[in-house]
Amino acid sequence: xxxxxxxxxxxxxxxxxxxxxxxxxxxxxxxxxxxxxxxxxxxxxxxxxxxxxxxxxxxxxxxxxxxxxxxxxxxxxxxxxxxxxxxxxxxxxxxxxxxxxxxxxxxxxxxxxxxxxxxxxxxxxxxxxxxxxxxxxxxxxxxxxxxxxxxxxxxxxxxxxxxxxxxxxxxxxxxxxxxxxxxxxxxxxxxxxxxxxxxxxxxxxxxxxxxxxxxxxxxxxxxxxxxxxxxxxxxxxxxxxxxxxxxxxxxxxxxxxxxxxxxxxxxxxxxxxxxxxxxxxxxxxxxxx
Numbered sequence: 001x002x003x004x005x006x007x008x009x010x011x012x013x014x015x016x017x018x019x020x021x022x023x024x025x026x027x028x029x030x031x032x033x034x035x036x037x038x039x040x041x042x043x044x045x046x047x048x049x050x051x052x053x054x055x056x057x058x059x060x061x062x063x064x065x066x067x068x069x070x071x072x073x074x075x076x077x078x079x080x081x082x083x084x085x086x087x088x089x090x091x092x093x094x095x096x097x098x099x100x101x102x103x104x105x106x107x108x109x110x111x112x113x114x115x116x117x118x119x120x121x122x123x124x125x126x127x128x129x130x131x132x133x134x135x136x137x138x139x140x141x142x143x144x145x146x147x148x149x150x151x152x153x154x155x156x157x158x159x160x161x162x163x164x165x166x167x168x169x170x171x172x173x174x175x176x177x178x179x180x181x182x183x184x185x186x187x188x189x190x191x192x193x194x195x196x197x198x199x200x201x202x203x204x205x206x207x208x209x210x211x212x213x214x215x216x217x218x219x220x221x222x223x224x225x226x227x228x229x230x231x232x233x234x235x236x237x238x239x240x241x242x243x244x245x246x247x248x249x250x251x252x253x254x255x256x257x258x259x260x261x262x263x264x265x266x267x268x269x270x271x272x273x274x275x276x277x278x279x280x281x282x283x284x285x286x287x288x289x
Contacts, residue, residue, distance in 0.1 A: 003226025004238045007219050012245035014215040021207045027197040028076040029189040036185040038212025040178035047175035061180030067153020069184025074146035081139030090143035095120045095236035097151035102232035105159045116277040117236035123269030154227045161228040233277035
């Protein structure tokens, strides 16, 4: 849980950095390529190929390609089809996908996880909902593609970890994750990137460096490690905990407008979903015992 809370705080700052210093100024495909490249360089010196079999390496690369490469491709395209509030609103379904995919991959059905995930969606909707226009169903499905990729990456990582030794030194194999992301990020930039919109100031380069080394490098490693140490219900809820955290950082540091009442109410609902998930699981364990 500590991993997920720490990364939530880290990514909460990242959203504002992107929105203030990069969005609309630096080509999005180039930004993704830089982030993936720097994150990969963090872990390449530690990479020990012999620790994983060929199929395991390919699986970890595929997870990186999906969770980072394909997810970002969907997400950035969605901004061409939807307004920002609509994109934000449509991302709240990720916890539901996590709950369902986790049960699917582990061959079970856990109503508790689905219930708490849906409650987290309600909390996020309270914070983010600003009304949507009709006729944007294509954009909706593009955002769901991004949500599914992010959820599939997390759940797939949990499934892979369950089949590997408990004492595996993950920092010695996580480089494969970013190599897989690079397989998507580099061709995407070469095909769709705009060389006329590269970073033009030291501040923009500094923001990209921070996002690549800290938010992407350390962040995704810690987040996926945290995903293997909690139940699916907690993981689902924490995916939407970024919403109040990101809004709070944006409000305090950059003084952007936010509805404090809705922010607090949504955060309380998500906190309640975490408590409910823990309480129901404890009752289930007690009944089993």
